[in-house]
Amino acid sequence: xxxxxxxxxxxxxxxxxxESFLQAGKELGMTAAAISQHVxxxxxxxxxxxxxxxxxxxxxxxxxxxxxxxxxxxLGHISRAVERLTARRNxxxxxxxxxxxxxxxxxxxxxxxFRAAHPEIQVSVVYPLGALTPEEAGxxxxxxxGTRPPGRAEAILSAATRPTCAPAYLEKHGPITSAADLQNHxxxxxxxxxxxxxxxxxxxxxxxxxxxxLYADFNLLVSSVLSGLGIGLCPTALIADHLAAGSLTxxxxxxxxxxxxxWLLSGADMHEPAAILRNWLxxxxxxxxx
Numbered sequence: 001x002x003x004x005x006x007x008x009x010x011x012x013x014x015x016x017x018x019e020s021f022l023q024a025g026k027e028l029g030m031t032a033a034a035i036s037q038h039v040x041x042x043x044x045x046x047x048x049x050x051x052x053x054x055x056x057x058x059x060x061x062x063x064x065x066x067x068x069x070x071x072x073x074x075l076g077h078i079s080r081a082v083e084r085l086t087a088r089r090n091x092x093x094x095x096x097x098x099x100x101x102x103x104x105x106x107x108x109x110x111x112x113x114f115r116a117a118h119p120e121i122q123v124s125v126v127y128p129l130g131a132l133t134p135e136e137a138g139x140x141x142x143x144x145x146g147t148r149p150p151g152r153a154e155a156i157l158s159a160a161t162r163p164t165c166a167p168a169y170l171e172k173h174g175p176i177t178s179a180a181d182l183q184n185h186x187x188x189x190x191x192x193x194x195x196x197x198x199x200x201x202x203x204x205x206x207x208x209x210x211x212x213x214l215y216a217d218f219n220l221l222v223s224s225v226l227s228g229l230g231i232g233l234c235p236t237a238l239i240a241d242h243l244a245a246g247s248l249t250x251x252x253x254x255x256x257x258x259x260x261x262x263w264l265l266s267g268a269d270m271h272e273p274a275a276i277l278r279n280w281l282x283x284x285x286x287x288x289x290x
Contacts, residue, residue, distance in 0.1 A: 004045045011038035012050065013075055016060055016068030092121040094273040097128040097137035099145065101218040102262060105238050106157065107143075114280050121273045134267040140274035141281075142265045149263055156285035157237040157262040160255035161195065164239065164248050168228040176251055179203035186230030187212040190221050195233050199256045238262070240288055 003009075014024035014035070021032040021039070028035070043050050050064035060068060098107060103125060111123065124139075131137035132144065133151065145159055163182065170176065173185060179200065187196050187210045197209045212230055215221040222239065225232040226247060233256060234248070242248040266278055 004042050008038045008042035008045070009071055010075070011035050012042050013068065013071035015039055015051070015058070016064060017072060019058065019060060021058060092118075092273040093124060094121060094141070094271075094277045095124040095126060095139040096277065097126050097131055097134065097139040097142040099128060099143065101222075102143055102238065104219055105222065105241070109241055110284055113284075114277070117280070118276060121276065123277065134265055140267050140270065141278060144263050144265065146260055146263070148261070149265065152266050153263040154266075154282060155261040156264045156281055157235070157288075158258075159235050159237070159260035159262055160258045161233040162236050162253065162255050163199070163231055163251040164225060164234040164236075165231040165251060166226055166228040166247065167249055169230065170249070172228070179205050179252065182231065183207060183210060185210065188221055188224055188230040188232040189214045190218055190233065191216060195256060199233060202256075203254070235262075237288065 011024065011028065011030070011034075014027050015021055018024050018027070021035040024030075025032045025035045039051060046067075048063050049061055050067060051058040051060060107125070114121075114123065126137070126139060128137050128142060128144065131142060132149065134140060134142045143156070148155075169186075176182065176185065180203075182200065183205060189196060189212055191214065193209050193211070193214070200209060213224070215224065218234075221232050222234060222242075224230060225234065226242070231251065235257075236243070236250060236255070239248055243250065264278065264281055267274065270278070
């Protein structure tokens, strides 16, 4: 098998993919001049012109595009094979940044199923710490809450919230048949009273919103709701397991925050274990439904 020197192919592939000697050099930890020398050596070996040199950069020739595509495909196969082989030796790992509330009430109960299906993959779950992208979090994947973010984002769960309480609360303080009834009940607030004020106003409930406890974290709020201390606006999709078990009940179907969701964001260079976890998360969410 007659092949050019491997170093020239690697430098050419990066330069062809980026159509820039400077950017290829940054990727490979080389100078633009070194990339240029490798490309020139390859052109001499092939006796072909692969790039047109211009005052403001370089441009691939037709032959350069053809060889560039072949190099990318070939090196890609090699890279994936190396990843698989080293993974067998070192074990497969994937990292996910996720809010504790999502872990506690949705992801955590489901992770054993992922472990059973993919025992070779170790999942690392970390705090997002305000990160808006996987790159900022230093992870492969990120789950974040809110309206649709920019970039590669896929909705996995609705973030719509509905008035929710424990059956024990209804037994003690119910029945609750209308939105106006809520003014006479213990309303629990997630960080501020704004969510309840908005929900009640939409249902033409006038007057002051009951000043119940404020919770800095949803985990604290839902724990109090589960304990029968009051009624909270809870993301219905996030507490689906509690609803199915009968430990929580939704009082009214009309939802707030219907424009928000829990979004799964993927890093730009997603390796195989990250892709497996991403696809599994999407499948789990699809099985649950909206």
